[in-house]
Amino acid sequence: MRECYKGIFESKMSEQIRSFIAFDIQNENLINRIASVQKLLMQTNADLKLVAPKNIHITIRFLGLISPEMVDKVYEVMKKVKFVPFNIQLQGLGVFPTVNYPRVVWAGITLGAAQLRSIFEQLEPMLHDLGLAPEPEFNAHLTIARVSSGANKQRLVDFVTRHQEYEFGNIKANCLRLKRSQLSAMGPTYTTLKEYSP
Template sequence: MRTFVAIEVNNKDVLNSIHKIHTELNIKAKPVELHNMHFTVQFLGEVSEEMARKISDALSSLEFSPFPISFVGVGVFPKPSFPRVIWIGTDDGANELEKLAEMIHAKLSQLGLHPDKKFKPHVTIFRIKNKIEGISNKLEKFSAYSFGKQMISEIKFKKSELAPEGPIYTDLLVVKGKK
């Protein structure tokens, strides 16, 4: 099964702000469904049922305290002249989120699962298939836009099934932060 570790965006005000950007940008790109908004802490790819159980066991022992994070600004990967992904970034709480990601990476590395790249806190809001011209100008006005804040209080181990209408995510494990 195809899996990843995520932190969901679930604050209604933040999601409403993202929806506003989806509507206002008016570009030829596929918006990520609001109910699928998340930080991908670590993509794990295809794993067996047995490995999924080991991952769940490793993540269940994770201990962290909930913390607030703010969502600010819009950016693109890999570069403005040829964007494939449009994302929103983080401000307050980004350091705590990176520390939490490091804790998750440490747990999973014990199982031989290592991230393919350094964790950069962002939430994908659009995926782009074909080249779009002049997108930088449209994104410029959102470079410092504040989308709101949310408490990061749980991480999720998720299964991803790719479907023609978009990915279908299923929670395999939820680990809540300790207050």
């Protein structure tokens, strides 16, 4: 076991930290392919808010607001997760929760989905023991846009349906990160607090 990066964290911080555990997307070609699809999504004239390509990631577990003291406790939990670096294939488009009421546009995950679920299932009981509310459901995906209203909904749904098998590419999942999310009018800023690679 090794620490691949100790992260940026001030122990004197007193405010609650909005946080999540994730794998980052660090393949520039894949990020560019996602950005190209986002441009096509905007051409549907649906009311979308795109996720900035630099912010796209695979969320394993959203933690919500945690105390600075909890950061180290979550990190200790992360270091107990057993996995070996694995490949993830990003393929397909879809929406949550349904095509009749799309609120999120996502890129799908085929290869690697089982390993991601295993990591979630290892983390979940340990995070619950720390006092975090349970999150029983896990869907492996990348959020690439959020739907703000029903404007041109059918055009959006038609586009997503036509691209259900779209292939974005592959990434290597080798470093699990605890991320801080700071919200602003310009959109969220994500900072790595801790990293763990087995």
